[in-house]
Structure formats: structure tokens, C-alpha cells
Amino acid sequence: MPTIKDVAKKAGVSVTTVSRVLNNRGYISDATRQKVHQAMEDLNYQPNELARSLYRQKSNIIGLIVPTVSHPFFGELVSRIEYYAFRAGYKILLCNSHLEQEKEKDYIDMLRRNQVDGLILGSHTLDVEEYVLSKLPIVTFDRCISDAIPYIASDNYEGGRIATTLLVEHGCNKIAHISGNLELDLLANKRYEAFVEVAEENDVEHVNIETSINVFDDTQYEKIIFDLFKAHQDIDGIFASSDVMAAYAIKVCHTFGRKVPEDVKIIGYDDINIASLMMPSITTINQPIDEMGELAVELIIKQIEGKKVPTKNIFPVTLVKRETA
Amino acid sequence: MPTIKDVAKKAGVSVTTVSRVLNNRGYISDATRQKVHQAMEDLNYQPNELARSLYRQKSNIIGLIVPTVSHPFFGELVSRIEYYAFRAGYKILLCNSHLEQEKEKDYIDMLRRNQVDGLILGSHTLDVEEYVLSKLPIVTFDRCISDAIPYIASDNYEGGRIATTLLVEHGCNKIAHISGNLELDLLANKRYEAFVEVAEENDVEHVNIETSINVFDDTQYEKIIFDLFKAHQDIDGIFASSDVMAAYAIKVCHTFGRKVPEDVKIIGYDDINIASLMMPSITTINQPIDEMGELAVELIIKQIEGKKVPTKNIFPVTLVKRETA
């Protein structure tokens, strides 16, 4: 790898001059600038960002922790975050925590060692102290850690109300909610709260099942939903906390010989690509993934630049009516 | 952020001693080691990897370029790659090229500036020179760039034969293949070759449609497949080059009132999670994503360590029979 010295030698100027060209500082004649650029091109020179970051005390790297990008919601979210980050001159160090607390802690330490400028958390097992202690700019998804740490979420409560109301309007008599693990202190739990409230307001029988802490084991989804149906054969409406869960619910309905939407109405959450791809296509609550990713990047960069940002960032949700309800 | 000097001061030893503890070099008494560790803990010290990487000329970062992690195949693959990389002490800088040549070039430059130790390419638009020129350890997926650059692929030809043969055995009379863009010099094109060969060996009428270069625009998939069906109403078998495409094919069949698998047999490729989730569940050719990800990490690390690795790494594929064929 050529260094700035090689460029200086090749261009017949001093290292300082090359640095001035590189950083647009001081006076440089067009001729010199040309020479330096030519030398950089000839050598295929790329400035060593490690050295620059070390000096500048800024790496332009954002650490991104998600449960796993193999889950389509996080795949889509990460894709958008990376897009906007790159556009703003930042790079993404990707971490898949698989919701393991130990691994998440290791990741945070690793990211600190690597001097990331900020942290975006689409994950959520850790206790608060850990984050606070890290003293890094942080943005979280769907989790309110403290007054000081900004978070981004969809309007979970409203989403829950809309979905449950739709089930009620469809005349469902016994509805179920499939939630993530409610022990995790997530804002997504408000979907559950709304579900219960709307059900009770309307005197509709309702049950809830929780997936366990390791939420992204697909085979587990199926089993849990299967058990739900076995225990409650008369369920005729389901509000699933993700489209993936909704898809599994459709599948399980099928194995029980129950037609969707004729016998059972199903509503998902997220509105990921596969929601429209499934057959029947999934009626769902849309989270604006692109905008949420964009804002995450914006909020983290503003914090890095020392600006104040709002703590609470709730995006409106919309009902996307398709075939399952 | 505390530095090694702060630790030294706190522990009442010299910087050299702390460094010796940190790197397990030279003689250190247990007592001193204890003191140093205590100081590091008290200060919540994390060594600055930028500085270490700069000195060591090694960043332990792997650059990973894929079209986009929002595509489930790459989401699953990236998840596995990151898993194995982290386990081996490497970090992943994630890049979504969206198959844009310009962006891919920018990414490669960026990764070089950031001193990545190696490059894993799940993407493929660039001309060869660019890679060779970068002189980095590289592993590619599904693309043979040169004799010197190792690649990983599933046995595309065999997969194509198995899939097409199955369609023929099902008695299909007119079969279609939905491929990616064949102008990209991908090994996946062998699926197409196998498709044509098996069709001709068996005297079965066959057509092919290509998706255009920007492969991951989902709305485009649907339109292309729709047009295919409009042009060839009598198609009764489809071999799609990915499960996502297969899913769209199912959907389009539905809009044309054609039943799957009764009227049209469909076979996908990849065996991503949603293949089993779809209804009907997709019969597909399994690529061992986990093993492929593991090998990618192994091959890149071996190269980083200066070891020789085999160029050609083909994984066997298996037919996963489900409901669509």
C-alpha cells in the first residue's frame, strides 16, 4: 500500500503539500494540485483511514446491532440504514446479537474498542447500565432506555388498536395476539396493551401467546402457534406482532383445515416485502421502514456532531388491507 | 476514553508494563498483572483498536459487499458470515451495492482506505481489473473472476438439472426458466444452461426470461413474470432461479387462475426460510447457506494468514420436495 510519502515523492512535493491537497487547506496552485492528484492516481493511493481516524478522534463508523439480518424486518431495516449512512460518509459495522445478552455485551465492548462514533440498536436484551456506561451516542429502535437516549418506534399502541379494531369489526368472537417476549421492555408491548384494551372495550374473548426470548427461531414460531390453535380451536381472529408470525399463523390455520380469511382473520405487523408476496397476501400494519432507517442515521449523526435531538420519535402506522383480513 | 497511559498511572506502573500485560509478553508478576487488570476494569478501559491496527498493519475487519441484505438470501448469508467472522475475531463492514457498478467501486475504495484485511463479494457487477488491482485477499460467491481468486458456489449446473428433470418427470410440456441477468458473468447462469440442456434432451418446449440488471426490484419481478404468462399461456412448469422469484411466480399463476401445482409446477432455488413458509410451500434446490458462509470466512482468513486455498469451492445441492412440484 502506498503512503502519503510515496505520493509526495512521486509528485516531487512535500508530505505537507500532499496533505494540504488532501484536506483542502492553505494555498495550493492548480499545477501542484494536478501533480499530486496525478501521483495519487498513478499509485492508486488511498489515504489510510486508520491513521486519519486516530488523529481526528473520529472513525466515521457506526456500530449497528440487530438480532439478525436473516429476519426480513431487520434485513430491510439494515439495508436502509446502511444506505443512508453511506450517503452521509459513514460506514456500518454489523453485529447480529441473536438476542444473546452475553454476545451483545461483547459486541458493545468490541465496538468501543473500534472507536465507533455511535451506536444504533435494533436489539434489546441488555440492561440499561451497559449503554449508559458506554457513553456513546446511541439511537435505539423500539426501546425507551432512558430520558437521554433517543428512540425510534412506530406508533405501536395505535397499530395495535387499528389491528384489533379491524378484527372486531370483522365480527371475530375470539381473538388471539401473538406477541414477542413481553419480559423484554419493548415499546412493541404496547401492541399487546392495545389489543387487550380494544378486546375488552368490545367484550371480545381474547388470548395471548408469547414467543420466548430467542425470538427468531422459526421452528419455534410454528410450534407455539400450533399449540395455540390446539388449545383454542375456536379462535377466529389473530393479530400477530410481525408479518413472519402472521405467515406462520396462516400456515398453521391451513394444517387445522381452517380457511383464511373465511374462518380466521389474520393481521400482521411490519409490512415487510413478503407480506404482499404471501398467498393470501397479509393484511398488516405498515411501519415506514425506510423513513425509520433514515431518521436513525440522522439522529445518530446529529448526536455525533454534538447537536440535541428529540428523545421520542414515533412514526405513524397505516393499515394495509390485503387478503387475510 | 481512557488510554493506556491512564491505566498505567492508575495501576502505578509504566505504559510498557500495561502493554506487556495486554499482549502477554515478557515477564510480569501475578501481583502486577492483577493491579493492571483492576485498573483497566476501574476505568472501563478498552484498547484503541485503531492504534493497534495501525501499528500491526492489520485491522481484523472484513469488507462484505452484497447486493442488499433486504433480499432474504443475502440476509441469511450475511447473518452466517458475520457469525463465523465474529467467532474468529473479525468484524464485518457491510456494504449494499444494489448491483450498481459505480457504488461497488466506491465501496471497494472505501474498504481499502479502511484497511480491511479481506473482501467477501456476494455481488458481481465490477470488471475484473478492479478487484485484481485492489490486491486484497478476496472470496467471491458465484463468480469466477480469475484463477487466483477463490470462489464459492453451489453446484448450479447440477441444481439446474435436478430442477428441470423434476419438471420433465412431472410431465410438463412447456417449461420456463426465470433467470437473473445472464449478461452478468455468474456461475448461476449454469442453471440456465442445465435447464436448456435437459429440456432439449427431453424434447420439451422451453422459454427463458431474464430479469434486468437491477435484480432486486421486487415489483419488476412481478411484471416480468406477468408478461411471461401473458405471452405463454400454456406454460405448465417453471424453474425459477430464486425462491423469491418462485414466490412471485406462484402469485402470478394465481392471478391467471392457474393452480399450483395442479396446472403449473414451480421449483425455486436457494431454500431460504420463506420457501417453507409460503403456501403452497416451495419445492426448491437447497444451497447450504450456513456452510457456504462458514467456508467464506475460513477461506478469507486463510488467505489473510498467507495460506493457499483452493480456487474452486462447489457445494452440493439437494432437492427439497414440498408442495409446488
Place this chain on the structure above:
DNA sequence: TTTCATATGTCAATCGGTTGACATATACAA
């Protein structure tokens, strides 16, 4: 008593690039 393994310290160079202070030189305008 000598010798040597153990234990720790000081010092300076290095990784690659940035920056401020300061010197010097040219050209043009006042």
C-alpha cells in the same frame, strides 16, 4: 559469591496522516 531467571522501568522509533509554527520565495499592487 557469582550467575541467571524474573520483574519492571526508561527511551525512542514506528504505524500513516494531520497540523501549527515558522521560513522563504514569487508576483503583483499600492
Place this chain on the structure above:
DNA sequence: TTGTATATGTCAACCGATTGACATATGAAA
């Protein structure tokens, strides 16, 4: 002629950690 904006160079310090050379001190074995 003087002053000043432009242009470039030299030099050293710095970012945080690593390392080799070398000094020094202690305790135990020979």
C-alpha cells in the same frame, strides 16, 4: 519600494498503542 496575498517547504508534536534495546533490581540457585 514596500506590503501583501499566494505558494511551498521544514520541523516537530500528536493520535494510542507496540516493540526492541537497554538499564536496573531482586531473589534464588550454583
